[in-house]
Amino acid sequence: MTGRLEGKVAIITGGAGGIGVATTILFCEQGCRVVLVDSDAEAMQAAVSNIRGAVPTAQVVPIVADVGREETATHVVAETKKAFRALDVLVNLAGIRAYEPLADAKRDTWDMLIKVNLLSYAYLIRDSLDQLRSSGRGSIINVASTHAVNPRAGMGQYDVTKAGIISLTKTLAFEEATHGIRVNAVCPGGTLTPFHLRRAKSAGQTREDLERGGAKMCLLGRWADAREVAYPILWLASDEASYVTGSVLMVDGGQFTN
Template identity: 45%
Template structure:
């Protein structure tokens, strides 16, 4: 175990997913007390059971619901009434070309990926300011930097997350709160593998015969996203704010995925 987050408390949304779980595990190993948040209570409980970390508490919250986000403050107070780090990791997806996207699909994705993240951030800021060394790390996407076809609504929301990171960095600097973003590329999570299985591909087939998702010629792993999130959240990055860090195996450098 390390000590880079010793004495700090972190709130992580999207805590039932692969990247959220990897961030929570690493944060706990580095000494943080973690409040892990997700709208799926069963998946959240199962994930924490797998992690087996006594530093991790949970709270169920659909961040698209403003009233439930407000009640998340009670969970923060119950967890020690302190918050040094916020990781906005929760996200949902829509699979439409922009020409086919209707208002309902826009409302669903914006409610979580943009508005929900904004509501959680606003809720957390009084604690982060009080910390004097608060840090926000937004999990955006390399496809908020590079466009692609077929998932444009998701990419639009992740571009919004990139913009929100820069604005937040400027607005909160006077309070000692830093804001940075990590932009993952294609990552092997349970969600990714589930979608592959629905198309009849096993994990081995996805790796061996599926498309190569990056110039580095392999898929990313959740732990490879968690590590830069940890660094940006830690005091090692104390003079970094407003940064947008691609963690994508070179996709954003090339401007496209490699087929």
């Protein structure tokens, strides 16, 4: 099926990352025009050429900027208006990780994670609302994580920000329903993106080691491909999900603890 986002305009943050590129390719395949935001200039260049390689007709505007800075939100929304004169979908996807047990959690790490993983979502939402309300069929998708709801040891700061995203999503769904904006969260489980491959490599692990580890993660016994997370995001962005708001969609291959 094509044209599921025909005529729509989306902003995708963290757009040069693994799930970001997969989501942008899918959105462009479905007729969406996309403003891509990422702080990594090199990754952005590779992402845009990747996206244009996959979808030669893709209409993509790349913006290299730090979404952890409040002023970036205003700038991105203004550039979107300038480029496409509309905004229908906001996908908040930018995220960073930290590996400090809470007993050792540093103030700078807290500050950075809260800025990038949580406040960037809040600022971009706030500054996009006028445009999304005018759309009449606005959709916001906030990407959290399974660890927003399933606790573990060692990544407390990250998990707290992801839990905050769920709360932000639900409150906003209440506040914006009368303005025609749907707001939902997607919680990916382990998704085999370049981030995990780089991290494994620096720890002396191979892709095969990672894949073996994935067998223990969930009922499906493997990592997700980024496109398997992008499809639920596409669905929530599309009018097919017109009766879905305030929901938290677990895209985790079935993660249950006994």
